Structures are given as C-alpha cells and as structure tokens.
Amino acid sequence: MSTVKSAPGWKFSLRTFLPSRHDYDGLRTSWKTDLLAGITVGIVALPLALAFGVSSGVGAEAGLITAVVAGLVAAVMGGSHVQVSGPTGAMVVVLAPVVASHGVGSIALVSVMAGLLVCVLGISGLGRAVAFIPWPVVEGFTLGIAAIIFLQQVPMATGTAGTPGENTLLGAIDSASRASFPMVLQTLGVVVGVAAAMFLLPKLHKALPASLIAVLLATVAAELLQLDIPRIGALPHSLRAPSMPSLDPSVLGGLLMPAVSIATLAAIESLLSARVAAGMAGPDGRPTGAYSPDRELTGQGLASIAAGFFGGMPATGAIARTAVNVRSGAKTRLSAIVHAVVLLAIIYLAAGLVGRIPLAVLGGILMVTATRMVSKHAVTAIMRSTRADAFVFVLTALITVAFDLIVAIEIGLVAAAVFTLRKFASLSGVQREEINGVRVPGDEHIAIFRLDGAMFFGAAERVLQEISKVQDIQVAIIRLSQVRMLDATGAHTLVEVISALELRGVTVLLKGVQPQHLELVTNVGVIRSLRHHKHLFTTLPAAVEHARSHVRRNAGASA
Numbered sequence: 202m203s204t205v206k207s208a209p210g211w212k213f214s215l216r217t218f219l220p221s222r223h224d225y226d227g228l229r230t231s232w233k234t235d236l237l238a239g240i241t242v243g244i245v246a247l248p249l250a251l252a253f254g255v256s257s258g259v260g261a262e263a264g265l266i267t268a269v270v271a272g273l274v275a276a277v278m279g280g281s282h283v284q285v286s287g288p289t290g291a292m293v294v295v296l297a298p299v300v301a302s303h304g305v306g307s308i309a310l311v312s313v314m315a316g317l318l319v320c321v322l323g324i325s326g327l328g329r330a331v332a333f334i335p336w337p338v339v340e341g342f343t344l345g346i347a348a349i350i351f352l353q354q355v356p357m358a359t360g361t362a363g364t365p366g367e368n369t370l371l372g373a374i375d376s377a378s379r380a381s382f383p384m385v386l387q388t389l390g391v392v393v394g395v396a397a398a399m400f401l402l403p404k405l406h407k408a409l410p411a412s413l414i415a416v417l418l419a420t421v422a423a424e425l426l427q428l429d430i431p432r433i434g435a436l437p438h439s440l441r442a443p444s445m446p447s448l449d450p451s452v453l454g455g456l457l458m459p460a461v462s463i464a465t466l467a468a469i470e471s472l473l474s475a476r477v478a479a480g481m482a483g484p485d486g487r488p489t490g491a492y493s494p495d496r497e498l499t500g501q502g503l504a505s506i507a508a509g510f511f512g513g514m515p516a517t518g519a520i521a522r523t524a525v526n527v528r529s530g531a532k533t534r535l536s537a538i539v540h541a542v543v544l545l546a547i548i549y550l551a552a553g554l555v556g557r558i559p560l561a562v563l564g565g566i567l568m569v570t571a572t573r574m575v576s577k578h579a580v581t582a583i584m585r586s587t588r589a590d591a592f593v594f595v596l597t598a599l600i601t602v603a604f605d606l607i608v609a610i611e612i613g614l615v616a617a618a619v620f621t622l623r624k625f626a627s628l629s630g631v632q633r634e635e636i637n638g639v640r641v642p643g644d645e646h647i648a649i650f651r652l653d654g655a656m657f658f659g660a661a662e663r664v665l666q667e668i669s670k671v672q673d674i675q676v677a678i679i680r681l682s683q684v685r686m687l688d689a690t691g692a693h694t695l696v697e698v699i700s701a702l703e704l705r706g707v708t709v710l711l712k713g714v715q716p717q718h719l720e721l722v723t724n725v726g727v728i729r730s731l732r733h734h735k736h737l738f739t740t741l742p743a744a745v746e747h748a749r750s751h752v753r754r755n756a757g758a759s760a
Contacts, residue, residue: 217493218278218323218324218495218496220277225533225535227532228532228533231531231535234531234532235532235535236536236539237529239526239535239536239538239543240539240543241526241529242285242522242526242529242531242539242540243541243543243547245410245413245522245525246268246272246519246544247416247555248413248416249287249288249519249566249570250267250287250544251433251555251558252264252563252564252566252567252570253287253288253293253567254288255433255560256293256353256357256563257288257292257293257296257514258296259305260305261555263288263514264288264514265544265547266512267288267508267513267514267515268544269440269544269545269548270508270510270511270541271504271505271513272516272537272541272544273537273542274504274508275500275501275503275504276541277538278503278504279497279501279504279518279534280328280492280493280496280499280500281475281478281518282489282492282531282533283489283490283527283531283534283536284474284475284478284497285519285522285526285537286471286501286519287516287519287522288514288516289470289517289518290347290567290570290574291346291466291470291517292467292470292516292517293350293353294349294350295459295462295463296308296515297353298459302455303452303456303459306447307452308509308514309446309509309510309513310446310447310456311463311515312446312505312508312513313446313506314456314457314464315464316464316501316503316505316506316507316508316509317502318460319464319467319468319498319499319505320498320499320503320506322468323499326495327468327495327498328468328472328495328496328497328498329494335593335613335614335617337586337594337597337613338597338613338614340576340579340580340583341593341595341597341601342598343575344574344580344598345597345598345600345609346574347572348571348598348602351567351568351571351572352370352373353372353373353567354563354567355376355564356372356373356564357564358388358392358565359377359389360380360384360387360431361376362376363376369602370602384430387561391419391422391423391428391430392564392565392568394418394419394422395416395419395562396569398414398415398418398419399415399566399569402414402415412569415565416566419558419561420557420558430559430561431560432556432557432558432559433556433558433559433560433563434556435556436548437548438549438553439549440545441511441512443510443511445510446509462607465607465610466517467501467502467515467517468498468501470517470520471517471518473520474518474519474520474523475492475494475497475518476492476494477524478518481524489532501516501517501518504516521570521573580594590620592620593616593617593620596613596616597616625654625655626655628653629652629653629655629656630664631650631652631653631664631667631668633648633649633650634649634651636745641749643752643753644749646674646675646676646752647675647677647678647745647752648671648674648677649745650667650678650679650680652679652683653683653684654683654684654685654686656681656684656686656688664691665697665698668702669698675707675751675752675755676707676710676748676751676752677707677709678710678712678744678748679695679710679711680712680713680741681711681714681718682712683713687722692718692722692725692727695727696726699727700730703730708748708751710737710748711727711728711731711737711738712739712741713741714737
C-alpha cells in the first residue's frame, strides 16, 4: 500500500496530493479496456445515482449531478487508480435526517463543509487510520446500512410518501400501513419484476447490465400498461453553472455536526472501498495496484466540494461500482473519467426519458442492492469466530439501525477495544520460577518472578496482587525480558511493587529491561525506586548471584 512519505518541505508534500503522469502508467496498452470499463460502470451507475438521490430526499437531479461532478473530480484527484465515486447508500442514510431538519437547500452547503473536513483529514496524514477499524465493526456497520437502505425503499415500493426525519423502521411500518389499493399492487409488482430481472439476468450472462435492463423493461411495461404510479419527474437537460452555496451564519452552527458525521462516513467508506479495490484482481488475474490513502481523502474531499458547487450532494468511493470497474478490466483512472462522461451525456441527451422512470423501479433496485451489500460468508465467519467478535458485530449492526451510523462505529470500536484489552490482559501475567542449577542454602529466600506479555493498565493490578502476596523472602528478582508491551500504568505498577517489597525489607532486583522500555521506566521512576542503581541486571545468573550475596550477608548479620 502506498502512503505519503514525509519530506522536509511543503512543496514536496503538496506534490504527493496532485495528479501526475504516473497516474496513467500503462494507458497505452489498457486504454481500450479502460474505455469499455468506463462505459459499463456508467450504465450501472445511472440507476443507482438516481435512486440514491431520490432516497436521500435531495432528488434524482442531485444524485445524477453528484455522480458526474464528484465522479470526475475524485477520478482525477483521488489516490486510487480504479476507485469509482458518487452518491452511495451509506451517505443516503446520513443525509435523509439532514434534509428533514434543515431542508434540501442545506445539502449543497453541508457538502462543501464536509468536503473541507475530509481534505483536512487527508492533509493531516490520517488516511491510514482506517486500518485500525476491526473487521466485525466494518461488517456490522455494513449490515446495518443495508437494513436501513432496504427499509427506506418501502415508501417507494408501496406508492406512498415517506415521513422525513422519522425512524427508518417506524417509517417503513407507517408507509406500509398507509398503502392504498390498487396502487400498492402495481408498485409492488414493479418492485418484484425489477428484483427478478436483477437476479435472473446475470445467470444468463454475467456481462449483462442487469440493473439498467431492469429499469428499461419496467419503465416500458409501466408506459404500455399506463400505470398510475409516481415517476421521477422532470430533470434538467444540462448541468447548472457552479456557484457558491448561500452562507447563512444562523444555520452554520446547526450544520457543523452533520458535516462532521458526513465527513467521517465519507472518509471511512472511501478508504474501505479503496482498500478492498487494491486487493482485487481484474479479469487477467493481476492486482489493481497500491493506493495512497491520504491522497484518496483529499480527492474525495475535493469531489464533495465540487458537487456542492454544482448543487449536488456529498460523495464517497462506491465499492459496488468500483468492483464492476475492476471486473471489467479497468487499469487506470481513464475508466472512472469515462464513467462520468457517460452520465453527463445522458443528462444532455436523455433527461426526458429518464424522468419517466417509476420511483418503484428505483426502490426495487436499491432493495436488491441492499441485500447484496451483506456477505453471507462474512456474517457466518464472524458468528462462528469468537463470542466477543460476534457480539461486536451484532451490536454495531443494531446501533446502526436504531440510532446513528457514526455512533455505531464509535460504540463498535469501544466494544472491540474492550474485548481486545481483555484478551491482552488474559495473556499477560506473572509466573514464579525456580532457580536453575544446583541449589544452595538460602535459595528458599529468593523468589524469581517472570512477567509475560503486556504490562499495561489492563493487567497491572493483577501483577501487583500476585507479587505482593508472596511471603518469607529476602530478595525478589523481577524478570522483564518477556514483557512485549509496557505503558505508563504498567511502569508505575512496577514502582508500587518495588516500593511495597522494599518496605517489607525485601531487596528487589530487575533483570532484562528491554532497550525500548528503558526510557519509560527511568522517567516513571522504576530505577529510582530500587535500593541501589546497581540492582539492574542484563542476565539472570548475575542477578541470582547478587541475590545470594544479599542472603549470605543477612545470614551473617543475624548470626
């Protein structure tokens, strides 16, 4: 995985975030497959862009504009050669409450605000932080998003109007209860037909654009049967001129936290998608290549800013479209650029036809998309792994559906961290050892303690209790050579152990302080708490011999 290298000078650092000719290495041999891959992804992206725009409450126009503008900017400025960006289901989940609370007009401004925050994350070098998100948290997050996306389509699937800002599950139940005959039969028939086409067409031939064909068949059927069901409606025949979203100081404060949530989600989803894409292989079996996580963040941030200027919505890397891009043979950024151009051509040439698409068609597409977001293999693997991982997975999914996406990630991370620390603590401990070799009189007054694993705040108290309860010894040798991790709490516990033993008249010798821990134990006061600075040893035989000399002196003094 490529990363931004540190360099003495802002100019060099800035260059790593800018496009270069190396972004298109291999284009001379791959331009044909890149062109075909871009056309394929553009066709796949059209119904998704429309559906995500409608489902978020911003409108089909904003979804299409975002796919074009953000898709183009992220393709040029991002850190992945094969990532395809645009509106996504996860972003829809966050945007719907913002639209309900602040209105559609706030989305352009919040898109710019979130984009600026994502750029700051990239410039700060935080792109690699996604590697610290545990797999169960990611999969639980994905499952929760899939459930929300599916439930959000119930109003369109039943031909009713959803209630903005309402809990997703309660809103789905309310929409289903308000459905009226015969419209609900017509919309549900459209949804079933779309789902059947999307599931069956790939079995005939994997290269068929199932979602697009489903849209065409369902729309033609609705026109021929003259179904009186809601449609997308009028769409613009061109891109609007870019403009700065209106800045109202009275609403900026209210949009700050939504912008933070959107930026966090955009960063996480984009980096996860780029990381997955980097590990995928194309039709030729070759990997797609490394990516720069920090440049990816700045590219996604700029994409959301540009989308906001054109009246769009925040964008992220889209794993489904990226996967189609890779499987279609894409090797360079040209494919993602072509995908944006294809969508732009549709705006100028076919906006009227697109406006006749029934909303139920988009609902059906997103319902199928939601079911495909969840990997049965991943869910089964997590549930069969450990109880802790299964608990984190289920907890993250439930909180995602019931409360908030960012809260779900935060709680999932905290829960995973607690279980990880608990595991570390269980692998850490103290063992009492016997003196090797021939025993001599007085050895019964010497105790050797070996500390294992991690000496950190999660295990320190147990170590303190184990050593402190030992009785009838004159010298204690504490071996630290097996300590793999030591933090300030662990070092302070050593001070407490040494001080407690010394108060009881027990001489403490330390053996095997590792070089990487020496500065910490010195600064915290471990060395200072010893009776003498020479009570620090590098080998066990030397420590044992010194301990025996203490025992002999004590015996001579008592005699």
